[in-house]
Amino acid sequence: MASHSTLRWALSLLLLLTPLISAATAGCGKTPTLTSGSKTITVNNKSRRWILRLPSGYDKSKPYRLIFGVHWRDADYQAVDGGSAPYYGLQKLATGKDAAIFISPDGLNKGWANSGGEDVALFDAIIKAVSDDLCIDEKLIFSLGFSYGAAMSYSLACSRPKVFRAVAILSGAQLSGCSGGTEPVVSI
DSSP states (O other): OOOHHHHHHHHHHHHHTOOSSOOBOTTTTSOOOOOSEEEEEEETTEEEEEEEEOOTTOOTTSOEEEEEEEOOTTOOHHHHHSSSSGGGGHHHHOOGGGOEEEEEEOOGGGSOOOGGGHHHHHHHHHHHHHHHHSOEEEEEEEEEEETHHHHHHHHHHHHOTTTOSEEEEESOOSOSOOOSOSOOOEEO
């Protein structure tokens, strides 16, 4: 697990990348139907699990950062949501004006092989569901992961550089593929 100072540095960098003008999603202004807790979504005829955590005092008119915490090999979505450092410590740091919406998706077979882009499709589906229901700043979507979760975050940077503002790769490698364009995304 990364040190507290490394995590604080990662959050600080994510906060510095905040643009002055936000791009709000369709969910802004709507009374949300999504609440914090475990969810399921069907992607390519497979039922996939994920956990959503809304900030206390969620305001439907305020666009929030969306941060994915991606689990390591042989773990699951609950390991990132709970345990000793929820969302790699960022959830504890993201309070007040820096509050964020956190999501922990579940990899197939306790990993992120991303066969045929099936895991990227999961992130696409979750982002759509959340953006349609909650107030997200679509210019402030991030992913961070450790080990295999870092590999998946790296894959998202490659395949969705226009979606993800930045990714944080903690002790990862290129294991989940790098399909996509040549546009940059910040990788820390």
